[in-house]
Amino acid sequence: MPRGRPKKTQEDQQSEEMQEGTKLSDFGPDLYKRDENGLLLNSEYKFNEDGSIDWRAMIKDEYLFPNKSWFELRNKEMPSSTDGLEDHQLLIKLGGIKELAKLRGFKNVTYKFQKCEESHVAVTCGINFIGNYETGGEVVYFEDAANATLNNTSSFATKFLETIACNRAFVRCVRNFLNIHIVGDDEIDKSNKTTSTALSPLTPNSVLENKFSDFESLKEELRNLWKEAVKDNNQSQIDLLSDVKNWKSFSDIPPKEARLLIKIFK
Secondary structure, X not given: OOOOOOOOOHHHHHHHHHHHHXXXXXXXXXXXXXXXXXXXXXXXXXXXXXXXEOHHHHOOHHHEEEOHHHHHHOOOOOOOOOOOOOHHHEEEOHHHHHHHHHHHOEEEEEEEEEEEOOOEEXXXXXXXXXXXXXXXXXXXXXXXXXXXXXXXXXXXXXXXXXHHHHHHHHHHXXXXXXXXXXXXXXXOOOOOHHHHHHHXXXXXXXXXXXXXXXXHHHHHHHHHXXXXXXXXXXXXXXXXXXXXXXXXXXXXXXXXXXXXXXXXXX
16 A cells, blocks of 8 residues: 655745745745735844844844044044944945835835025935834834035035935934934035134034034934943933933034033043
């Protein structure tokens, strides 16, 4: 009597499913299929301890590089790779932000020009992110703003302030929504600091502005300073940093606090 086909084990079944999934992912539309949690079926996600997605861990190394300004500011040697660097020592390329937005999923992106002058463009970027398990399946709208001026751009970028401002706003919107603390390369102030200082009055705020590559770099340093102050129970610094959340630019920092920060970062 002929013997029957051996019964499939659970491992055999899983192996076949994985192989089938690989075949499906070769077909374009299947690359964008999502499961009931709103996650792409063909992507491997990493998660935080609280169950949320660790978007920082989803950034590919090819989109990260050392923040040259951070090392120059501290007279440190520029590393040749990103190995061992902290988030505040890195920059992320625009392509990395675009890939994260695609992974997260969105319905549309809109831009609103808050100011559009020859030397100053300010833009708000708003994104409707699709629902997933983190949002209870609900679409979530998030927006952020950025600007581009003749004082924080250089070279050819000064001729395309609208584009630069839109890119900066998009980068800020995506990374802040996804809780990523790596500054985008498009957000970095690449202007000639020497020229700006010569034309601008010397104030505590301008000193801080010339010390840091951009406001996001300062905010990142303030976050680190806050953590250290809480850890060391340094009440004076805790009081100093209590209003940081309301600072949106260098000009928002009260002169008294700006002077104290200059002493701290000296």
